[in-house]
Each structure stands twice: as C-alpha cells, then as structure tokens.
Amino acid sequence: EGNPYTWWVGKANEKHYYWGGSGPGIQKCACGIERNCTDPKYYCNCDADYKQWRKDSGLLSYKEHLPVSQVVVGDLDRPGSEAKVSVGPVRCQGDRNYWNAASFVTSSSHLHFSTFQGETSADISFYFKTSASDGVFLENLGNTDFIKLELKSATEVSFSFDVGNGPVEIVVRSPNPLNDDQWHRVNAERNVKQASLQVDQLPLEVRKAPTEGHTRLELYSQLYVGAAGGQRGFLGCIRSLRMNGVTLDLEERAKVTPGVKPGCSGHCTSYGMYCANGGKCVEKYNGYSCDCSKTAYDGPFCIKDVGAFFEEGMWLRYNFHSPGTSVKDLVSRTLLSSADPEITAPDLSLNKEELSFSFSTTKFPCVLLYVSSYTPDFMAVLVNPTGNLQIRYNLGGTKEPYNIDIDHRNMANGQPHTVNITRNGRDIVLQLDHYPPTSYSLPATSDIQFNSPKALFLGKVIEIGKIDQDIYKYNTPGFTGCLSRVQFNQIAPLKAALRPTNASSHVHIQGELVESNCGASPLTIPPMSAATDPWHLDSASADFPYNGQAIGDGVNRNSAIIGGVIAVVIFTILCTLVFLIRYMFRHKGTYHTNEAKGAESAESADAAIMNNDPNFTETIDESKKEWLI
Numbered sequence: 337e338g339n340p341y342t343w344w345v346g347k348a349n350e351k352h353y354y355w356g357g358s359g360p361g362i363q364k365c366a367c368g369i370e371r372n373c374t375d376p377k378y379y380c381n382c383d384a385d386y387k388q389w390r391k392d393s394g395l396l397s398y399k400e401h402l403p404v405s406q407v408v409v410g411d412l413d414r415p416g417s418e419a420k421v422s423v424g425p426v427r428c429q430g431d432r433n434y435w436n437a438a439s440f441v442t443s444s445s446h447l448h449f450s451t452f453q454g455e456t457s458a459d460i461s462f463y464f465k466t467s468a469s470d471g472v473f474l475e476n477l478g479n480t481d482f483i484k485l486e487l488k489s490a491t492e493v494s495f496s497f498d499v500g501n502g503p504v505e506i507v508v509r510s511p512n513p514l515n516d517d518q519w520h521r522v523n524a525e526r527n528v529k530q531a532s533l534q535v536d537q538l539p540l541e542v543r544k545a546p547t548e549g550h551t552r553l554e555l556y557s558q559l560y561v562g563a564a565g566g567q568r569g570f571l572g573c574i575r576s577l578r579m580n581g582v583t584l585d586l587e588e589r590a591k592v593t594p595g596v597k598p599g600c601s602g603h604c605t606s607y608g609m610y611c612a613n614g615g616k617c618v619e620k621y622n623g624y625s626c627d628c629s630k631t632a633y634d635g636p637f638c639i640k641d642v643g644a645f646f647e648e649g650m651w652l653r654y655n656f657h658s659p660g661t662s663v664k665d666l667v668s669r670t671l672l673s674s675a676d677p678e679i680t681a682p683d684l685s686l687n688k689e690e691l692s693f694s695f696s697t698t699k700f701p702c703v704l705l706y707v708s709s710y711t712p713d714f715m716a717v718l719v720n721p722t723g724n725l726q727i728r729y730n731l732g733g734t735k736e737p738y739n740i741d742i743d744h745r746n747m748a749n750g751q752p753h754t755v756n757i758t759r760n761g762r763d764i765v766l767q768l769d770h771y772p773p774t775s776y777s778l779p780a781t782s783d784i785q786f787n788s789p790k791a792l793f794l795g796k797v798i799e800i801g802k803i804d805q806d807i808y809k810y811n812t813p814g815f816t817g818c819l820s821r822v823q824f825n826q827i828a829p830l831k832a833a834l835r836p837t838n839a840s841s842h843v844h845i846q847g848e849l850v851e852s853n854c855g856a857s858p859l860t861i862p863p864m865s866a867a868t869d870p871w872h873l874d875s876a877s878a879d880f881p882y883n884g885q886a887i888g889d890g891v892n893r894n895s896a897i898i899g900g901v902i903a904v905v906i907f908t909i910l911c912t913l914v915f916l917i918r919y920m921f922r923h924k925g926t927y928h929t930n931e932a933k934g935a936e937s938a939e940s941a942d943a944a945i946m947n948n949d950p951n952f953t954e955t956i957d958e959s960k961k962e963w964l965i
Contacts, residue, residue, distance in 0.1 A: 341410035346401040349612055349639045355380065356394025360401065365392040382419070402426060405639055406853070431583070435623060437575030437600040438561075438586035443471070445595035446562030446569055449584055452476045455552045457527040458483060458497075460579050465602060466572025467517050473570050474577075477557040485524055487570065490515045495524040495533040500550030506533040506541050517605055519575075526553070561586070562596070573600035613638045632692070632823035632831055641853050642831045643694070643820025648813050650847030651796035654829035656789050657842075686786040688760040689715070691824050695755070697817030700748040701810040704755075706797045707824065710788040717755065718810055723748040727757060727766065730804070732783040737804060740766060740776050752818070792829055794819055798846070818852055 340363065343351045357366025368379030375384035381392050396402060403426045409419050438447060452458070464473065466487070473485040483497040490513045496505040506524075514520050514535070523534045528551040532542045545551070561577065561584070563569025577584045587598040603624035608617035611626035615638030618625045628638040695704055700719040707715040714737075716728040723746040730737040747753055756767040761784045767773040778784065793799070795815040797807060822830045833843045834851050 343408055344396075344404050345406040345408070345639075346404055347637065347639075348610065349405075350401070352401055355392055356396055358394070360398050366394040367392065385417075387416075405635070431576070433583040433585075434576050436577075436583060436585060436587050437573055437598075438590040439573050439597040439600050440562050440570050440595070441597060442595045443569050443571060444563045445571075445593075446560050447586060447589045447593055447596055449559040449561065449589070451555050451557065452483070452559045452579060454483065454526070454580060455554065457525075458553065458580065459525050460485065460577075461521070461523045462577040463519050463521050463575045464570070464572060465517060465519050465600070465606075466515050466570065468571040469515055470568065471570035471572075472560075472563060472567050473522070473574065474559065474561045475567075476555045476559045478553075478555040481554050483526075483553060483555070485522065487514065493522060493533065493535050495526075495531070497526060497531070497553065499553045501546055504531065504543060506531060506543050508533050508535045508538055508541050510535060510538060517602060519606060573602065575600060610637050629837065630826050630828075632821040632828040634831070634835065641694070641821045642828070642834055643818055643851070643853055644830055644834060644849045645818050645852040646795045646815050646849075647847060648699075648816045649796070650845075650849070651798055651814065652794040652829060652833060652846075652849065653798065653844045654792040654794075654827065654832065655842045655844070656791060656827075684788055686789065686825075687784060688758070689786065689825060691715075691717075691755075691757040693755055693822040694752055694820040695817060696750060696752045697748050697815065698750045699816045702815040703793070703795070703797055703807060703810050704815060704819070705822070705824075706793040706799075706807065707786075708790045708793070708797070708799050709786065710790050712802075713783075713787050713789075714804065715786065716804070716807055717757070718807070719748055720810075722746075725755070725768070727764075728804070728807070729759075729764075729778065729782075731778070731786055733781045734779055738778055738782060740764070742766075742768065752820070792824055792827070794822065794829060796846075820853065 340353045343353050344355075346352055352360070353363045354360060355365040358364045358369055362369070363379065365373070365380035365382075367373035367381050373379060373384070374381045374386065374390050378384055381390040384390055396404065404423050407421050407423060409421060411417070412419065440446070460474075462473070464487075468487075469490040471487050473487065475484040475486075476482065481498050481500060484494075486494050486496075488494045488507065491510045492507055493510075493514065494505055494507050496503060498504065520536055525532050528545060530542055530544050532540055534540045559579075561574065574586065577586060590596040590598040599620070601619050604617035604619055607624055611617045611628075613628075613633045614631045615626040615628045615633070616630070618627050626636060626638050628634055631638050632642060634640045634642050689707075691705070693705065697719065700723045701721045702719050703716065704719065705717045711732070712730065713732060714728075714730050718726045718728065720726045720741070722743075725742040725747045727740040728737045754767075754769050756765075756773075758765045762778045762782070764776040764778065765773050766776065791799070797803060797811050803811075819830060822828065829843060831837070832840050833845055833849055
C-alpha cells in the first residue's frame, strides 16, 4: 500500500527507501528500473514473495546519502518467510590532494614555488575561504609579462595577465559576498585563442585574444602564493591548488614557512551540521571530527545507537555522584544539568529534564527507567499491566504521584519504540515514535523542582528506603528486552557502561550486559494525515451519507427530483445516439460502385486505387522530387 516495511539509514540518520541500482526518491530496486523483475506487478524481485529465493542487488552510489549505517527489515512474522541482507564495503575514489590546504595568517604571509611554465596555455584552479575583503591569491612575474589572480573586493575576483600586448583583466562579480568564510572555487584558463574566469557556478567570463601580437607568456620569477612585491596578501585558506594539472603541495611548504600554517581551520563552519544528535564538531588541521562524548550515540557522525539487551533480573544503576564523595561534593553537577546553565541550582535541584531512549519488549509490567533522589522525589517510565506506557512524576506537593497514561496503543509488542520526554517547570512534552508531541501539565499544587537526584536505574529498581507501591510491584521479575540510546540531560548511562569513559566509575551492573542495536529504529509507520486518509472523519465538517439513522424528508425529496432529471437527460441522449448509429450503418450498406479509372489495366485493386487517388499520386510525385534533389 505504499508504506515500506524495509529501509536503510544513511548519513544524517535519514531513512531511504531506494535500493542498489536505483536512485534517490525512486522506491524501486534495479529490476524495477530495468523492468525485468520476477513479477512485473512489483518493482523488486523480493516483493514477489515466491517460495524460491529471489535476489535484489546493486550499488548505492549517491554519495550524499552514504555510508549505510543501518538496514531495517520488517514483515518477518509470517511463517515460512525469510530474508537475507548483506551490505558490502564502501568504495571511494577521488583526488587525495583535495584537502591539501594552507592557512595564511598575516597579510604578508606567502609561499613560493618554482616558476610557472605556462607559455602558451595556463589552467589554474583552487578553492578559497576567507573573511577578508581583498588580497592576492597568487602571482608570477617576468620582465614585463605577468599572471595574477586576486580577490579585488568582497564580491569580485580578478584574473589579469600580460603576454606583451598590454595588460588584460577579466573580472567576475558575485551577487553575494565571497568573504563569508565558506569555500568558493576559482577556475582560470588562458591559451593563444582566449582567456576565461569562473567562480563557483557563476557565468563564465571570456575574453578573446587579439588576432595579431604576442602569444607566449614569459615568466622568470618564482611563483608566489599569497603576498608578493609589497602587495596585500590573501588572508584565509587556500586548498587544492592545481596549475596545469599539477597539485602544489601547500601543506609541506607551509610547515617550513613562517606566517603560514598547514591545513585549514573552520571546517566546522561548513560541515559541522553532519555531527548529529548533539555531537560537537571539533576542528582538525586537515578536517574535522565529531565529539559524541555528551551523547548517547557513537560513530564518526554520532548516529550509531549504543544499546544493550537485558535478560530477566538484570539491572543497571548510574550514580549521579562519584563513589566516595558526599552529597555536598557532587562532582556530577555539570553532567546532570542540561545544556542550559540556568537550571544548575546550588542544591542540585532540577527545574527541567530531557529524557530520551528506545526500547523493545514483549513482557509486562516492568520498569524501564527510574530516577531516584535523596528526598521522596522520583521520576519513572513504566509499562503497566495492560502493556501501555506510563510516566510517573513525584516532585512533592501532592498526595499521589502524577501519572501520564498512554492507553491508545500496546507498547509491549516486540517492536522498537522511541520515547522523548521534556519537562520545563510544570510543562511536560511527550513524544512517542513518529507521532506528534503531546503536552501535559503538573498539578497546580505540585512542586516544580526535582530535588537532589541520586541515581538512575534501568531494568529494575534496587534502592534503599521507601519505594512507590506500584513501582515495587512492577519490579518483579524485571525488564526483559532491549534498551538503546538512553540519555538523561547530559548523561548516557548505557554508553558509560559499554564504552570506557570518565563516567564509567558511576555505573554498577547486575548481570551480564550484552551490547545490541535491537532498539535502533522504530518500525512504526506514521499515521496518515487527515488530508490523505480516505476514512478520516471530521465531525465538525463531514458526515457519513448513511450511518443507521433516517435522512431528513427534505433531503430525500430534493435528491429524488435531481436524480429523476438526470435519468431523463441520460435516456434522451442514449436514444438519439442509437438512432444516428442505425441511420449511418443503413446508408453505408447501400450497394453501389465507383471503380477507379484504369482499373482494367491495373495489376490489382490496390494498384488501381493508388494510381487514381490524388493523395497517392502527390505522395509519389513528391517523393520523386525529393529523390532528384
């Protein structure tokens, strides 16, 4: 019905529904593109659902969506149904010098190379990034000849040269500033016939060479990249500088040149958005990396889930303070607080929390997550005896804990489900899977501060002191299933348990914790919107035509009249058509002859018609004329 049960996840944690040999936005496999699938009704061989094994394969080559980080396969519950999935290695090709870069930190900084050999042809290309409004990119001089590329203003790039006929300058003007600290590409060419300059995707500027005069560019000085001859040099980064097909090694030369640094900072400005899920972009001299330490994710772009399978009776406790420290000396203050510094109160009370995790289970009731405190305050996420989700807050000021019950769906169905809970003061926002967020509010008498948080529990609550009676009942035998990407403010307890970090000393585990990505991606298909759902009924604006009750007499009478008029009109039109058809056929059946002239001498009836019909004659004559021409 158009809703795929299977997809793969690529860069930026986006889902994709096309497969090898196909392309983005095309929900097909290679056989669907080539129209040779096993069953022509489907666009993938595997969709045919035959009893024999069928295969779909091919290359995923759209670079912006790669690499593949997950493959999710659904529709596996039917008896006798099997699927095998394999993902091959990423294969890359390109210019290893693409990121060979140098940073020019002062207006007098420059690099020098041997004389540019471009007597009859010059092909120069590079990328630059700057916040300065002007500066010389490169220059090479002769006695009178020269060649130069420069940023003349924030919106102008100039290519100038002299081969002995006088200076020539080509300027490309950009509608947007070029000193926006983003990468821009320059491509300049010169030969004996013409010269051209292009910046990014702006129109190419071309200047024809004079028909007479000098054509050879004679240079003698060294090639200067950056400042030369007392001119104001370029401030910023230049990378991938190629001159007549040769890439200049800017990095090696920069290592031994004062005022110039190898590599280029500022990669995060251009590519920092690829650090997902709260990952922090970290500058490197020849690129960037993503710091995922304050997230519940892992991997180069912080998109790999960190999860674990909990067997019955297992539990994990994350202490908000280090072992051996007193409550007054809690060193986890910055970890426990969210990114907003305003919520870090002196007594470690929280005005807001941000909680997110994914889980899957088939057993209930159970405790998914519990946050205890040194006071009666607590927060809990449970699966109740009916298989529904329940969020429970007790912040004081009320006789009973405040409960949020999600009764409209079973959460213990074995599928992965994502839970996001945000509390800010009295306001609570809950989002499940792909469904729209729902807002709730604590009672007016409730306190809005979570006082003195102590520990976070996963799977089971093992806490000294009084525990809420319902939570105590749900605690046995404990959670069985998968928990993934658990994050409470800046704390990722599962990641601390499975990855050696500074926070690992805060974790205590009962049982053997086995890493798993079984809670990675919710399989829940988002509901249809009201606009596209044919069964959606808005009581304010629509009614079923008949829902078991009699429709009013006035409506009945009007409908009968309109229906009668329409029936009469249709009947009249049909009768007229029948009469006309009968008359036409009767006329065509009358026997008469109109033999073509010359039929006696023609070889056949077709030949006689062709000889006599002016249309055929014209065609033959015209063809003869065309042949003669």
